Amino acid sequence: MTVARHGPDRFLADLAAAGVPGHREGPAIVYxxxxxxxxxxxxxxxxxxxxxxxxxxxxxxxxxxxxxxxITFPHTNTDSTDCxxxxxxxxxxxxxxxxxxxxxxxxxxxxxxxxxxxxxQKQE
Amino acid sequence: MTYSVAMxxxxxxxxxxxxxxxxxxxxxxxxxxxxxxGKHRTTYLVTSLVLPEAGDRLIHGNASFTGxxxxxxxxxxxxxxxxxxMLHSHPCGTGWQRxxxxxxxxxxxxxxxxxxxxxxxLLGMTLAGTDDTWSARIWEPGETLPHxxxxxxxxxxxxxxxxxxxxxxxxxxxxxxxxxxSAWPAYQDSIxxxxxxxxxxxxxxxxxxxxxxxxGITDIGVMDYDIVKELNxxxxxxxxxxxxxxxxxxxxxAYRQMLIAATAQRPQFRRYPMSISTPxxxxxxxxxxxxxxCVDRPWPRSVLNTLAYADLIPVIDGGLTLAVFPDxxxxxxxxxxxxxxxxxxxxxxxxxxxxxxxxxDRQGLLDDPNYIERSGREPDGGxxxxxxxxxxVSAALLAQFVSLIVHPxxxxxxxxxxxxxxxxxxxxxxxxTGQFCQYELDTAIGDGRTPLVLPETTQPDGPRRPAFGLxxxxxGVGSSPSAAIRWLHSVFGRALVGRGRKGGEFTxxxxxxxxx
Numbered sequence: 200m201t202v203a204r205h206g207p208d209r210f211l212a213d214l215a216a217a218g219v220p221g222h223r224e225g226p227a228i229v230y231x232x233x234x235x236x237x238x239x240x241x242x243x244x245x246x247x248x249x250x251x252x253x254x255x256x257x258x259x260x261x262x263x264x265x266x267x268x269x270i271t272f273p274h275t276n277t278d279s280t281d282c283x284x285x286x287x288x289x290x291x292x293x294x295x296x297x298x299x300x301x302x303x304x305x306x307x308x309x310x311x312x313x314x315x316x317x318x319x320q321k322q323e
Numbered sequence: 324m325t326y327s328v329a330m331x332x333x334x335x336x337x338x339x340x341x342x343x344x345x346x347x348x349x350x351x352x353x354x355x356x357x358x359x360x361g362k363h364r365t366t367y368l369v370t371s372l373v374l375p376e377a378g379d380r381l382i383h384g385n386a387s388f389t390g391x392x393x394x395x396x397x398x399x400x401x402x403x404x405x406x407x408x409m410l411h412s413h414p415c416g417t418g419w420q421r422x423x424x425x426x427x428x429x430x431x432x433x434x435x436x437x438x439x440x441x442x443x444x445l446l447g448m449t450l451a452g453t454d455d456t457w458s459a460r461i462w463e464p465g466e467t468l469p470h471x472x473x474x475x476x477x478x479x480x481x482x483x484x485x486x487x488x489x490x491x492x493x494x495x496x497x498x499x500x501x502x503x504x505s506a507w508p509a510y511q512d513s514i515x516x517x518x519x520x521x522x523x524x525x526x527x528x529x530x531x532x533x534x535x536x537x538x539g540i541t542d543i544g545v546m547d548y549d550i551v552k553e554l555n556x557x558x559x560x561x562x563x564x565x566x567x568x569x570x571x572x573x574x575x576x577a578y579r580q581m582l583i584a585a586t587a588q589r590p591q592f593r594r595y596p597m598s599i600s601t602p603x604x605x606x607x608x609x610x611x612x613x614x615x616x617c618v619d620r621p622w623p624r625s626v627l628n629t630l631a632y633a634d635l636i637p638v639i640d641g642g643l644t645l646a647v648f649p650d651x652x653x654x655x656x657x658x659x660x661x662x663x664x665x666x667x668x669x670x671x672x673x674x675x676x677x678x679x680x681x682x683x684d685r686q687g688l689l690d691d692p693n694y695i696e697r698s699g700r701e702p703d704g705g706x707x708x709x710x711x712x713x714x715x716v717s718a719a720l721l722a723q724f725v726s727l728i729v730h731p732x733x734x735x736x737x738x739x740x741x742x743x744x745x746x747x748x749x750x751x752x753x754x755x756t757g758q759f760c761q762y763e764l765d766t767a768i769g770d771g772r773t774p775l776v777l778p779e780t781t782q783p784d785g786p787r788r789p790a791f792g793l794x795x796x797x798x799g800v801g802s803s804p805s806a807a808i809r810w811l812h813s814v815f816g817r818a819l820v821g822r823g824r825k826g827g828e829f830t831x832x833x834x835x836x837x838x839x
Binding site: 298 | 683
């Protein structure tokens with residue numbers, strides 16, 4: 200089986216090669232990361248990206264990071280486009296992209312870095 | 324439709340090493356190709372060699388393929404979803420090579436096998452050993468005569484083009500070009516034949532386009548969807564108050580200024596009032612041999628970054644930044660210039676592209692005031708820029724062009740450059756290609772490139788889209804027919820002034836003889 204050159208399937212394959220399995224769920228691809236720093240360090244946090252934003256992966260990378268509403272940030276710009284019920288997407292600039300590392304590893308480092316300032320609200 | 328062939332300098336050198344034997348005999352080998360489909364030109368991109376193993380070919384002064392070698396090569400090409408190339412050398416040949424009767428019989432007899440295995444036509448190529456000139460032809464299935472390519476590009480830090488003089492003869496040199504020709508007598512015939520596209524004809528692009536026209540280049544295209552506004556006039560040298568008042572298209576102003584500056588006897592300049600980020604814009608761009616990128620938005624720059632590698636069309640890019648202290652004093656200024664070719668890092672690797680900015684630009688969010696306000700970003704337009712400094716960027720881009728084409732000192736384009744105005748220092752950017760750079764991993768992939776473009780109607784371009792629709796009807800240099808064209812018609816008749824428009828492309832051919 201050949202892996203697509205670009206797109207959501209390539210993203211899933213890249214995640215799997217980096218040891219992080221993901222799956223499609225509605226308009227998004229959902230996977231789990233473990234932040235290394237901050238109040239969530241060591242916790243398994245569900246996150247997602249929009250399938251729409253992955254059409255050109257890895258040439259163009261997503262901008263919006265999806266998290267359950269319980270994950271909050273001190274400063275953020277959110278909406279619910281392409282999100283699963285109970286999730287929000289947060290506008291986050293990836294900054295300069297390191298082409299010397301595998302794209303999925305650079306992406307996961309970005310997501311973990313963003314979560315470094317996040318907190319998790321207790322569910323009622 | 325015209326045809327051309329391109330390959331990286333690495334592939335060309337590997338082929339040369341194999342085909343030009345120390346014993347002076349001919350040799351043969353196979354290779355694979357992909358296709359890059361432009362609006363009016365199809366380019367076959369030679370991707371990799373399939374070198375012969377023991378017993379795969381016969382060397383007897385001449386050289387011949389064996390059947391098993393050809394079948395192995397065709398199967399390999401099919402597995403790679405590629406077409407098949409048959410290459411051979413004429414060790415004592417000079418210039419574009421014709422087919423001998425033996426060459427003709429060989430290629431014709433194998434063309435149908437190549438097509439059956441790969442689904443594509445056979446590409447035949449010959450290397451002339453005396454001057455390293457490549458020639459190429461395409462054998463469509465069922466046809467007994469090949470379609471000759473008009474040129475073969477070898478692309479790297481030095482661009483080397485082999486020309487088919489029958490299909491693309493050198494334009495005559497003119498009296499206005501004497502000083503230009505004296506600078507590079509061995510290169511003028513090649514420079515004048517290049518098809519050069521300038522994308523973005525604002526302050527820098529307008530200057531570059533005029534200087535390319537003055538250099539004697541016959542085929543220059545200018546692409547820009549925008550119109551001239553009064554606030555552009557402090558940088559667009561050549562644009563007039565009338566241009567701004569009449570909201571003339573920037574491509575029309577560039578076209579007019581290029582005609583004024585042209586030294587070629589019969590310039591054929593083309594205007595594309597469209598974005599490079601549309602399928603139409605991309606298709607036109609794929610017809611060119613060199614592109615000068617004078618755009619600053621991330622999305623069009625990513626499209627150009629893609630085709631520099633995927634389609635082997637060198638892209639010369641650059642820009643400037645000016646920074647101001649809160650008290651009104653100038654803080655700093657810089658310009659950058661870099662040429663995107665295999666062997667030099669792409670714009671992502673040298674940190675001139677931010678991949679999430681490409682995503683935002685493509686989604687139209689960089690033009691969305693609500694998003695800009697909520698995200699805290701600075702608006703994309705309106706950065707400081709002055710004519711007194713932007714000319715430095717034009718000069719830097721044109722110096723890259725000269726290095727790419729003429730190779731002063733037998734060197735090609737330098738590593739990416741950055742100039743700092745405050746210290747007047749020129750820096751060489753040492754960032755190199757990343758192992759996982761997708762742009763460069765996709766080198767010579769042709770039509771398999773990442774599909775970055777979007778149709779015009781679905782582009783979330785904010786204010787651009789409705790304005791673009793209106794611009795077709797504005798009075799401009801390109802409106803039909805302009806006062807100048809009407810005057811030429813009245814004096815010389817219509818036969819001497821050809822003019823037409825096809826699907827947004829304006830092509831004008833004005834006879835210099837007629838004008839004088």
